[in-house]
Amino acid sequence: MARRTIKVDYLARVEGEGGLKVVVRDGMVQSAELSIFEPPRFFEAFLRGRSFAEAPDITARICGICPVAYQMSCVYAMEDALGIRVGGALRDLRRLLYCGEWIESHCLHVYMLHAPDFLGYDGAIDMAREHGDAVRRGLELKKIGNEILALLGGREIHPINVRVGGFYRVPHRRELAPLAERLKWARQAALDTVRWVAGFEFPDRTRDYNFVALRHPDEYPFNEGHIVSSQGLDIAARDYDDHFEEHHVARSTALHSRLRGAGNYLVGPLARYNLNFERLSPLAQQAAREAGLAPSCRNPYRSIIVRAVEMVYACDEALRIIDAYQEPESPAVPLTPRAGFGFGATEAPRGLLYHRYRLNADGIIAEARIVPPTSQNQGSIEEDLASYIGDFLDLPDEALQHRCEQTVRNYDPCISCAAHFLRLDMDRG
């Protein structure tokens, strides 16, 4: 029996700690397993017994890259439980904050983590020696994303200005003006990013993914919408648990999610793009078309282009919001604690992020449930490896290992968030 073994202890350029085991027998991929050994973090348990008002700051601590996503799913779920709706300028500011997070998170992944895979470098530092202009552009773009977080969130990482009902403080129009000038530069840099990554070489691999993302009647989704799939699912966030289930696998400290009766599914930029192309701004649509992307794209390696297109959208949307902004009369809407269930789903940079809470009459959290995007994508990552790697088995070990890692990085997995992620074991039988 032909035998080949490749082992990588820790997968680099992903957030958190995990490994990968691919078993090959007689030239066929027999299994591909993603193991996550990042220790469990017990956030859901230590939310219990805390006030609903503390939850945005506690859940922000789940991730240093996408804290806004955690805050947003949290506040929408709490507001659902308390029976209030936040609209107008406060809602727009939430979208603006989310624009900042998408810019800084996508930028980090596109430039620092994923582009080196396509250009044949071990990492961003090696790439920077020969692609200095691109890396400088990426760093500056990320900084602008961070500036949005600092202005609206109070600081760049783990923002502290978001509360259930709105914000603690809202910006004056004049504070947003310098940001608009920076965002005009960022929008051009994002367009340059789309052109840069569109020039990469992509493996020609596609699968019939079941994409899952939010869909809003007239917005590209950040913070609100129905949960829809490419196979016809269309539900409110409060019906999530009726349609999705989590199960434990021994190889992972992160629970695996699947759609009841439909199995694995894919969340994230590729899913959002396929389910919401027509809701992108005209400029972002045009950038996608010029980059050779059709309104539907099932090649996960091209997700790097989709992330760049979403950066164009985020800059465009941020500029639209700043232009229309009128200071709200109050930084938050009033609320009164009450008992009940609340459900929230928003679009983290890596995909759908679901929160569910049960509150007691005094607003104390009795139950909390958080399903991060990387948990939902684990099955799809394994299926990609099992489906795609078989075609690459004639590659030398080092190149094959690299291709496996690149395939995982298509998902920009955030293992730290999911653990409740990479080491590669390649067993060729």
Added chain:
Amino acid sequence: MPTVRRIIIGLGNPDRGDDAVGRVVAQQLRGTLPADIEVAEERGDATALMARFADANAVFLIDASASGAPAGTIRRFDVTLAALPQGLFGLSTHGFGLAAAIELARALGQLPPQCVVYAVEGASFETGAPLSPAVAAAVTEAADRLRAEIAPIFVEP
């Protein structure tokens, strides 16, 4: 106005035991140095550090190390001559911290002409813990060594 920009950056998480030592050294130095020297504290994110490097002529960084050396051991690295030894600083949340910032800056031609890293070996990095005694005892020596290194290059305003 001085024509050189000099900055001291204490690195670390203030709530993770000995990881805070770089910041504690920076705090002890603050107010005891020539007025043109900026003293800053950072958590260690590479992009934030690179922003600090911009336009600086001299950067002195202090960080906790975890190499297995005795707690409180102070080591000095001139990173303009060589990269930081691998495995010395394993404590960045996302593996994209001080060493990456220095090498990315070097690759982009943005490494300040003078760039020195002081590493203080930590013993305990427990959440919420204070500095361990051996590391707390090394703070004054680290601050003194930095002051002595900076004093000869004091720039007359």
